[in-house]
Amino acid sequence: MKNTLTEKKREHFKRLLTDRLEALIKGSGEAVINAADMIEKSPDIADQASFESDQDFIFRIKEREGKLINKIKEALKKIEDGTYGRCEVCGRGISEERLNARPVTTLCITCKKKQEAKEKARGI
Numbered sequence: 024m025k026n027t028l029t030e031k032k033r034e035h036f037k038r039l040l041t042d043r044l045e046a047l048i049k050g051s052g053e054a055v056i057n058a059a060d061m062i063e064k065s066p067d068i069a070d071q072a073s074f075e076s077d078q079d080f081i082f083r084i085k086e087r088e089g090k091l092i093n094k095i096k097e098a099l100k101k102i103e104d105g106t107y108g109r110c111e112v113c114g115r116g117i118s119e120e121r122l123n124a125r126p127v128t129t130l131c132i133t134c135k136k137k138q139e140a141k142e143k144a145r146g147i
Contacts, residue, residue: 028108036102036108036126037102040102043126044096047092048092091127095126095127108122110134111134112130112134112138117130117131118132
């Protein structure tokens with residue numbers, strides 16, 4: 024089922040997603056460079072241990088960002104094939120309000136609430 028978003032709206036979301044993707048990719052590279060610099064600059068064992076703990080936290084964030092990068096790429100593909108803005112479960116359109124809040128979303132609010140209720144019931 025094709026998307027009902029206008030060409031102007033698709034371009035808006037494409038620009039939004041592309042800008043976010045570029046920012047994430049740029050930030051990922053900077054984090055790795057900064058981490059390497061910090062390890063070399065601190066000869067104190069306690070400082071290195073503290074830094075390694077901080078780095079573990081940063082790398083977990085970067086892992087999440089990597090997942091977001093993949094979601095952004097998928098959303099951009101959907102814009103190109105005309106399926107962006109359609110719920111993957113029910114096939115109905117996802118509201119523009121929801122897409123603006125979370126442009127990588129693949130579920131309408133109704134299906135997302137059902138998914139969350141199932142996860143809560145299972146204890147996820």
